[in-house]
Amino acid sequence: MKEITVKKGQILQRTGDLNNKAYIVKSGLLRSYSIDEKGKEHIFMFGPEGWIISDYLPVGQPCDLFIDVIEDSTIIVIEKTYEEIKKAEVEKLFRRISVLQKRVIMLMSSSAIERYEHFIETYPQIVQRVPQRMIASYLGITPEALSKVKGERITKK
Amino acid sequence: MKEITVKKGQILQRTGDLNNKAYIVKSGLLRSYSIDEKGKEHIFMFGPEGWIISDYLPVGQPCDLFIDVIEDSTIIVIEKTYEEIKKAEVEKLFRRISVLQKRVIMLMSSSAIERYEHFIETYPQIVQRVPQRMIASYLGITPEALSKVKGERITKK
């Protein structure tokens, strides 16, 4: 468990790496994402200050997710051991499950425009800090589709 | 914490109910699902024998999910209290997070046919037991689209 500073663009974890670390964000911004067979990125979550970013798979298995640095950041690296996990704050786990549950429901039942509305409500601080293409990736649409959605939102108002 | 038997079709929990129960399935089959503004159901998860079905939101908040009974079942009802939650087996929570993480990645990066392939691999016992339209709802597609996908799968082989 050590504190490190990392530069924008640095990759902390790759798909296939042994899953044995978690990252607590003190300052800055991380993201985790997967890359599909076609080479397309899908952002799984953003990690601003105060969040923990990690691959929530059984420890020791190969990771599904990439984790990299969007803004210069200070982070605490935790070596995950089985014992460490047992000590994890249970409430945090429940919160994570709750967020994921909502995300699945949203991915299944909402259109691109509804997902975008929900995103800017939920993460107003992040909207300002990441490029459009990353927001599109988080929403599960292309940057072009996002651009269209935003245009429609403005003309409607 | 009591054991009860419930009949097919019975609704155990509705959206908006106070979230304070969890259901352990001893035998039979439950499902949890949400209903969107258009009245469309989206199945969130199936609960065959051995599974726990619950709304994983903070205790005391209104539920997002419906839970109902697909096959006559015997279930154990747990009253969730904050203390009860603390005793929850942490490994089970991690497993749940891991499943959700994979589900989100899949919803974002896979086509209907890939999601169907994945589903029958992951839940071979459930495929046989639930009507097609519920599988479609779990996959996030319409029954019509699922029917097409299955047709294409067979002719390709």
Add this chain to the structure above:
DNA sequence: ACAACTTCTTAATATAGATTAATGCTTGCC
């Protein structure tokens, strides 16, 4: 055994979002 449902499938049409491509920004670099 029949009527009334519900489910599954097939087909025609419609649509959201993907793909492709072109254009005009910024931003960094020599």
Add this chain to the structure above:
DNA sequence: GGCAAGCATTAATCTATATTAAGAAGTTGT
């Protein structure tokens, strides 16, 4: 300053899936 590279936007076309509709097959109740 000028050029190259990446990013956002717009538009044209394409495609997977939704929607609608209708019929066949299966199920349930009386």
